[in-house]
Structures are given as C-alpha cells and as structure tokens.
Amino acid sequence: MKLKSQLNKLIKEAFIKAGIDAEPISVSEATQPQFGDYQFNGAMALAKKLGKNPREIAAEILNALDTSTLIQKAEIAGPGFINLWLDHKWVASACKDALSDERVGISKLETPVKVVVDYSGPNMAKQMHVGHLRSTIIGDTLSNLLEFLGDEVIRQNHIGDWGTQFGMLIAYLEESGNEGAEQLCDLEEFYKEAKTRFDADKAFADKAREYVVKIQSGDHHCLNLWQKFIDASLGHCEDVYGKLCVNLTREDVKAESFYNEDLPQVIEDLIQEGLLQESNGAQCVFLEGEEIPVIVQKGDGGYLYATTDLAALRYRANVLHAKRICYVVDARQSEHFRQIFHVAKTSRFVPEDVKLEHVAFGTMMDKSGRPFKTRDGGTVKLIDLLDEAVIRAKDAIKERENYTEEEVEHLARIVGIGAVKYADLSINRESNYIFDWDKMLSFEGNTSLYMQYAYARIQSIFKKHHAAVEGDIIITDALEHQLAVMLLRFEDILERAAEDASPNQITTYLYEMVTLFMRFYEQNPILKEGVDEAIRMSRLQLADLTAKTIKKGLELLGIEVVDRL
RNA sequence: GCGUUCGUAGCUCAGCUGGAUAGAGCACUCGCCUUCUAAGCGAGCGGUCUCAGGUUCGAAUCCUGACGGACGUACCA
Numbered sequence A: 001m002k003l004k005s006q007l008n009k010l011i012k013e014a015f016i017k018a019g020i021d022a023e024p025i026s027v028s029e030a031t032q033p034q035f036g037d038y039q040f041n042g043a044m045a046l047a048k049k050l051g052k053n054p055r056e057i058a059a060e061i062l063n064a065l066d067t068s069t070l071i072q073k074a075e076i077a078g079p080g081f082i083n084l085w086l087d088h089k090w091v092a093s094a095c096k097d098a099l100s101d102e103r104v105g106i107s108k109l110e111t112p113v114k115v116v117v118d119y120s121g122p123n124m125a126k127q128m129h130v131g132h133l134r135s136t137i138i139g140d141t142l143s144n145l146l147e148f149l150g151d152e153v154i155r156q157n158h159i160g161d162w163g164t165q166f167g168m169l170i171a172y173l174e175e176s177g178n179e180g181a182e183q184l185c186d187l188e189e190f191y192k193e194a195k196t197r198f199d200a201d202k203a204f205a206d207k208a209r210e211y212v213v214k215i216q217s218g219d220h221h222c223l224n225l226w227q228k229f230i231d232a233s234l235g236h237c238e239d240v241y242g243k244l245c246v247n248l249t250r251e252d253v254k255a256e257s258f259y260n261e262d263l264p265q266v267i268e269d270l271i272q273e274g275l276l277q278e279s280n281g282a283q284c285v286f287l288e289g290e291e292i293p294v295i296v297q298k299g300d301g302g303y304l305y306a307t308t309d310l311a312a313l314r315y316r317a318n319v320l321h322a323k324r325i326c327y328v329v330d331a332r333q334s335e336h337f338r339q340i341f342h343v344a345k346t347s348r349f350v351p352e353d354v355k356l357e358h359v360a361f362g363t364m365m366d367k368s369g370r371p372f373k374t375r376d377g378g379t380v381k382l383i384d385l386l387d388e389a390v391i392r393a394k395d396a397i398k399e400r401e402n403y404t405e406e407e408v409e410h411l412a413r414i415v416g417i418g419a420v421k422y423a424d425l426s427i428n429r430e431s432n433y434i435f436d437w438d439k440m441l442s443f444e445g446n447t448s449l450y451m452q453y454a455y456a457r458i459q460s461i462f463k464k465h466h467a468a469v470e471g472d473i474i475i476t477d478a479l480e481h482q483l484a485v486m487l488l489r490f491e492d493i494l495e496r497a498a499e500d501a502s503p504n505q506i507t508t509y510l511y512e513m514v515t516l517f518m519r520f521y522e523q524n525p526i527l528k529e530g531v532d533e534a535i536r537m538s539r540l541q542l543a544d545l546t547a548k549t550i551k552k553g554l555e556l557l558g559i560e561v562v563d564r565l
Numbered sequence B: 001g002c003g004u005u006c007g008u009a010g011c012u013c014a015g016c017u018g019g020a021u022a023g024a025g026c027a028c029u030c031g032c033c034u035u036c037u038a039a040g041c042g043a044g045c046g047g048u049c050u051c052a053g054g055u056u057c058g059a060a061u062c063c064u065g066a067c068g069g070a071c072g073u074a075c076c077a
Helices: A003-017 A042-050 A054-064 A088-099 A130-149 A165-176 A179-183 A187-200 A202-216 A220-244 A256-272 A305-318 A331-346 A382-397 A405-425 A448-464 A478-488 A490-500 A504-523 A533-556
Strands: A038-040 A071-077 A081-086 A114-118 A152-156 A276-279 A282-285 A294-297 A324-330 A355-361
Touching (some): A003 A038, A003 A490, A042 A054, A042 A081, A054 A071, A054 A081, A088 A478, A088 A533, A130 A152, A130 A382, A130 A490, A130 A533, A152 A305, A165 A187, A165 A202, A165 A220, A187 A220, A202 A220, A220 A382, A220 A405, A256 A276, A256 A282, A256 A294, A256 A305, A294 A305, A294 A331, A305 A324, A305 A331, A331 A355, A382 A405, A405 A504, A448 A533, A478 A533
Parallel strands (some): A114 A152, A114 A324, A324 A355
Antiparallel strands (some): A038 A081, A071 A081, A276 A282, A282 A294
C-alpha cells in the first residue's frame, strides 16, 4: 500500500481546488499518536509566499481536502500543522486486501530498472574474513529488496583472482603435488606456508615470479593450476554463502580477470578521449580541481584496480545495460569510487543517465572500539565467526524447552546466523559498528530473535485455532488502529530503503511494528474466552498479517523464521 | 598539511528530504503470569543532541568555524 503517495495525491488535489499554486511537500508520519496517523506540515512554509497566516492557509487546504475515503478526520493544530486520521474501515479493508495478497500488498514498481549490485568481492588468495561480512549481507539484502520491488537485479561478485600473489600460490600448489588439493582446505595456512617458502628459498621465489608472468601470458600449465586454486577458494566462499543464506552463485561471479583483455583498450580509449597524461612514468587521468590523479597504468606497464574498475563499469553499463550500478564496498574506498565514477562519466565510458552509487559502509569494531581482530591480532575468519554464532545460539536455546538434538541444531543455525546478520543490518550502514556477542545474542530489544519470537508466538496461536478464519477486519481501539496503519506502511518503508540502499530502515520498521503487535497482543486477547467471535476473527487476521509482514521483512534480510521457538 | 566522515542518555544505537514535549534497547528502581510462548508487557530514572556562530516562523537535522576521534591522501586492492 503506497499510503504516502495516496495521501499526497489528496493534498495535491486540495491545493488545486483551493487555488494554491505550489507543489506540496510530502506528508509525514505523525510524531505522536495524539496527532493522528499522518501530518502535513507544508502550510507554514507557504505563509511568506502567499502572504497569509499559516493557519489560514491550513484552513483553506482543509476545506478543499477530500475526507470521504481514506481520511476520516483532519484537524489544524499548533502554528499550522494539519493532522490526519485514517478511516478505520478503509484501513481495515486495506489490511484485508494485503492479507489475501501473496506480496502482502506490495505492488511492483511501475518503472523497474536494471540494477547491478556489486558485493562480497572476496580475494581468492585468502579465506573470507569478518571484513567481508558487511558487504556480503548488505549487498544481498539490497539485491533481494530491489528484486522484490520489481527491478531486474544482476548480482556481481567481483572476486579478486588476479595479482602477483597467485604466482607464489600456484608454484606452491604445484610443489605440493596431489597433497596440494587437500592442503587447500585451509587457505590461510596454505598462504602462510607458501609465503614462508617464498621468503626462504630464492629459487622458489624466482619460480613464483616466473609463474606470474606465465599466467598472464596464458601458459596452459600455469592457468590450470591457477584455475584449480580459484575453484577451491571459491568453494570456501560458497560454504560461507550457504551458511549465511546469501543468494550468490557461480553465475554471479565476474572475476577481476574477466576484464583483463579490455584493459589495454581502456587505456587506448582514454587516450582517444584526450584524458591520459604521463606523470612520473605512470599513465594518469587528472581530474579537474583535483591534485591527485587516477593512475590507470603503472610505470612498469601494469594495470591497477582503477583500470579494472573502469573496465567493469563500462561492461556493466554498455553490455549489461544497467541503469543503476551499486558498489557495496567499505567506506574507506569512497575516494577511489568518487574518482573512477568521475572518470567513467567524463570519458563517456558510462552514459550520463546511469546512476553510479558507492553504497559505503563503516568498519566493524570490537568491544573496545578497535578494528575486529583475533586475540593475537590476526583477522577473524568469517566461517569461524558464523560457527561460533551457532554454538552460542545453541547454548542460549537448549534449556528453553524440550528440544530434540535435531531441533536444537536447526534452531541454533537460524537464530545464530540471524542474530549476526540482523545486528549488522540494523546499524545505519555508514557508521562503524561495535560487534558485541552479548548484545547480539541477548535477544532483547531490536534483535532478530525478538522478531522471530513474535512470529513464533503468532504461529502458536494458529496452532491452537483450528477453525477457518474469515470475516472482516474490525478495528476496535487505538492500538489496533495503530498496528493496522503500521502494517500498511510496509511498502513506503521498502521503497525508501531501496532508494537509500539502507537495510536498517527495514529493521527499524520491523522493530516498531512488532513492538506495537506485542502491546496489542497483551491488551487484546484473541483466543481467550469471552472474546466476541467477529472480533476474534478480526484479531486473528491482524495477527496473521503481522506474521506475514515479519516473515517477508526478514526474508528480504536473508533471515529465516521458525514456527516454534 | 589537505580531504572524507563521525561526535545524540552511563553503554550500544535510532532519528538527519528542517516541524509540535529529541526516541529505543541495555544497565538501575518498581509493577504485571490459575488458560493465547514472561526470550513478553507497563511505569520510573536518565539529555546544554561536542562547542560557537549563521540561515529560518521553526535546527539534532542545512551552512560556516573550532575542538575531539576514525579513515583516506600517486604507481596494493
């Protein structure tokens, strides 16, 4: 239900009817329940323009406002606010419609676009670590969300499979022979051993350097070794994606190396555009008003990540025909993206109308506010973190009820992984965030378990109620009304979250909505004796819509629900 | 040095397309289970929204500056 735009339409019509020649600002959610459901604050701003008292303007708008359908009551308050109350019956019927709709009342975008979402992007030389968590789940959520709203989403996993360290790694892989494949079980260890060998043995180091050149010149033997290594490494990533319930597959992989062939052409085209300059031996693009150039080719002829990114950008714009390209990458690279977006546009590699976005996010910190590391200062492997989440969740769950071993395993996975993802997604993505096990798994406040718990409670109602659920939704009190309106706001929230690429708007909404439901549920009995049958049916339906909304919301975040908890 | 970004309750965070008395959770105090999951609900306590100016009828939100932190700053990604 696009509540806001429906209200805005009514306001706009009132403006026309009242002869006010201005574009009204959007209505907003009422700041407090006593001010209704929505408020229009645009009258005050018009005072100067129209040379009238704001309350007078508000009165004119009010007089012209159609209150025959969704608006039940409108009042002027304070200096010129217009408070809007939605009609009980209209709200009830809209909820009923949402309930019978597979998409819980969320329509598809009228003008969907093709969007590339670039996320995760692990380096194949090493195992995924905690630093990859945010990109992976924020990107996945954004993809799910845009897809659900109707955009055509192309997920792109820009894996790092190229660079000098691969010479060393494949040389070591070759040396290890058949055992090599087994040793790849632990990439960190493998990397360390290869590095030790590299530093200690000059002949090995020479061979490693030779292999770098050989891969790059297309040598079959070396490319085979390289491919074997990449396959194993990607397998590790897929384990992580599986555990995280992230929708990334091999089909989404478009590795760095994919763009290799285009790199000389990128340089050539930049020359054609007259953008390239040599500086200290390197090929650079100097942007207007900026001191530091974008280096696209090193003095030794090698290419850099800026070059690859430019190639990727134009592939996405011109071959994939994306109209919006989102890079879900650490905020520390914002300078880099600002520059290459600039170059991509001025070089006309990417058409003017393509939106380029750096969906930046902050760093994950430990409890003391330092970047998240292991005790001995190493990086924390993502797979280890996820396993620990499941173990901790298991401890928290097992004594709650008489679960079988199997049930505990199943629940712990859903609860533990959900907790990690939710904790991350519920933080405004641009700020750094403190990773805190206790908070995450305490299951209080705005956590995944609170939502999962509410969902399970609702399912338990339906387990006890066997008869058919039918009839109208009847709104009997203020809390019920608030909950119903809140449920109808879901679409507005999703659209805004998609526009801003910020998952935490979804979590904030879910938390507020579920809190309302919990209050409603405390206050308004459903199955208890003495509840009028029609009211019971109505409340069952509100509970059902609440559950469906929780489920859909969590699903977009890649978090599962369970019927019993 | 320059640039980016952040600074909201004891702690962790929302709110930031300008609107009415700045919101949650944790912690602390108190209350609510003889039938719908108490991993819940209610009440209380807690604020110079870092500071100083400016724009505005109105600023946590926009602008300028200061202070404090984080990050970035030419051949790594």
